[in-house]
Amino acid sequence: MRLNPLVLFSFGLFSLIGSLFVRDLTTAAWAVGAYALAAVLFLPSWRYPLLCLLLSAVAAVTIVYSTWRLGGRDVPEAITAGLRILVLAWPGSVMLGYLDPARLGDYLAQSLRLPARMVAAFSAALQRFLGFHLAWQQLDRVRRARGFGARRNPLANGPYIADMSFALLVQALRGASASSIAMDARGFATAHDRTWAEPASWSGLDRAATVLAAALGAVPVVVHLI
Numbered sequence: 001m002r003l004n005p006l007v008l009f010s011f012g013l014f015s016l017i018g019s020l021f022v023r024d025l026t027t028a029a030w031a032v033g034a035y036a037l038a039a040v041l042f043l044p045s046w047r048y049p050l051l052c053l054l055l056s057a058v059a060a061v062t063i064v065y066s067t068w069r070l071g072g073r074d075v076p077e078a079i080t081a082g083l084r085i086l087v088l089a090w091p092g093s094v095m096l097g098y099l100d101p102a103r104l105g106d107y108l109a110q111s112l113r114l115p116a117r118m119v120a121a122f123s124a125a126l127q128r129f130l131g132f133h134l135a136w137q138q139l140d141r142v143r144r145a146r147g148f149g150a151r152r153n154p155l156a157n158g159p160y161i162a163d164m165s166f167a168l169l170v171q172a173l174r175g176a177s178a179s180s181i182a183m184d185a186r187g188f189a190t191a192h193d194r195t196w197a198e199p200a201s202w203s204g205l206d207r208a209a210t211v212l213a214a215a216l217g218a219v220p221v222v223v224h225l226i
Contacts, residue, residue, distance in 0.1 A: 012092025014217025110200035
């Protein structure tokens, strides 16, 4: 997905604003339905959005239970609270998967005029963070090749998870050190005039997607006010 990264962020921002107006089941149903329809119509695949929905649903279920248990066992109120979490978390988590950290840095510096040094550091850190999944897969393949892979019984995988977590921590520290040395060698700390990889242009598709993000965020607002 080649949308402007700031446009991707706008989906999460507008969903955050819209979630503040999810205060009844009708509003919640309209909001979740609008985002689900947009996902079906505009996203290139349904598998990743569905995975994000399932992960968000885990948080929503815990909210439903705690609200029901501690809030007088009011079922509609508990379900509304859970759906509010879906409206808040699901759109942003989906868009995060399509985010390119390098392009994000270009747009933060050129479109929002944020300090270049802060943007470069944030972009580098985000690239390292998003690389954890690939690093985990590589470590898992190495351990499997040596006969130390995960077992079928989840309860017996405690040592495996501990070893993998420690190895991932070591690799993260090594990667951070390498990135720090490379950035310092390129004058990261003392540079004043920086160049960027790509121009921060806004296409017609970017503008249309921003309007769509605002419209989706406005759905719960309009339904609540009506």
